Amino acid sequence: MKKICVFATIGILFISAFFLFTKDEDYTAFKNQEDKEYSINMKRNILSIMMGYSGAVVDIETYDNKVYLIMKSGNRILYDDKKNKTIQEKINNPDLQDMMEQQYNLKNINDIANEDPGRIRHYQLLKEVYGNTKKEIEANLKNLKFGNKYYAFNSKNNAYENLNKSMNEVINICKVDNTVYKYIYPISGTFNYRVISGTNRLSPHSFGIAIDLASNKSDYWKWASKEAGKKRLNSYPKNIVKIFENNNFIWGGKWKHFDILHFEYRPEFIYKAKYLYEDIDSLQSWYEGADIKDKRTKHYIELINNKIK
Template sequence: MKMQKSTNLVSDKEDYEITMKRDILCLMMAYPEYIKDVRVENDKVYLVMNSGNKIMYDDKREKKFDEKVNNPDIQDMMEQLYPLSDIKNLMDSDYNPGRIRTYPLLKEVYGYSKSSVEKNLVNVRAGSKYCLFNKNNNAANSLKKVMEELNSLSKAQGNIYSIVFPVNGTFNYRVIAGTNRLSPHSFGTAIDLKSDKRDYWKWASREQGQKRLESYPREVVEIFEKNNFIWGGKWGKFDILHFEYRPELILKSRYFGSKKTNEKNWYEGAPFEDNEVKKYITLIDKAFNIE
């Protein structure tokens, strides 16, 4: 979160730094083959990619939500916590965890251009047909696991198949309508399931969206979330047929969703006994001069 005005500036600074370290740890766990280090230079914090490129964590600019969407940094992307628990009602219209995407990161991982993304696409069976999904960063394998579980679920609950399939689309290199921003479908990391006219905030009223939300099978959502996909049904600007591979957001919710910034160690909640996670914690502490 951005630092807020307060009578306790030290506490604000500590809270900000703990949140930043947790964000960076989640990103390192989510993209282990792509992020190799964290570096502090001239009071700015950067993720260092295997390519040698650096991506700024926080530009320290105060932004309204639309500006965060159009010109985001990593901190903007990680700021709103994705709710892993079920929701009964549509989220507030300005609560959209996952709609902010840091494109330099996505391009590093999934491909810088249409042709480079296409080289990373593989077929994944979805119902009675195959769809294209990005193989990088375990995305396609995660979707494959989702589809296997959905097939098993549909055999146990006959109505599931007709709700989920046919899939409406995966890879489609395009900008989001009315913007100059690439859709996550451009990277082959998002899937739209069977469409309903009440699915999308631009197509439907909030009342229609609420009814669609209430009827949507939560077993489907849980399977996707277990495999590191977020659900557009948990956005105020709802997109109920949409699931997007965003491991960094799922990991932050899973490990730090209920943790306060006054824990004994900033990484409390994460699987810090794991050797790789230990390595990331050490890199982060070293960058911030914590011995």
């Protein structure tokens, strides 16, 4: 009897050790997988930011396990503060990782979205690129003529050029389909230095990087029910959306907090959606999808590989 007990105890010890060991193994594997995904995402986000704000980011620095982007001004921007934040905290005080967390999708949608990709804005980044103060931003504005009116837009980072291109393309579709025109004109506004209503955060219109096209009562989540927003979303001409997206604008119609008349120049989101939107599990390299024949892309990939281990 005693012998059986000893054997049983040894047996149980072995089995427990086995389970303990396998559990540890799995845990390590999971942790490594999580780290791997984090690292891939970080590199892809940084590449998208560098491509979207070309010339504004000049270097990368890692210090005390943290990654910083070095701006042309010499200022640095932290990639990830590693704090656990609620969505509201992320909106109020985002790092670059928070900003890029939600993926903008170039596909058509036919219902109000569950997320707000691009609605988190990193003000330090925007100020570095488009102007630090109202005065600095105003000095960077250029007027775009549409109809018999002028619309001010930021000339930095090709924002004005991309708006100009979009509006020319939109005019061309209006010529063949005159039903589109009422969605464009009268344009509700471009540059306007103001805070977002009900908040103390600057609107993207303050930087001269957003345009509101013709307004409808169902365009904005604060004005309309989800059902009314969905109806407006589905009636909205998709060729307008395509044109703006092709020119590096994201559409507020793809937000949970919908803003259907609003288009915002956010090349980092369009870059990521266009080139890097694949399931990261099946990637051969973290930059798969990027055009490595392009000199600028290649340079940034090399920089990221050299600086982030």
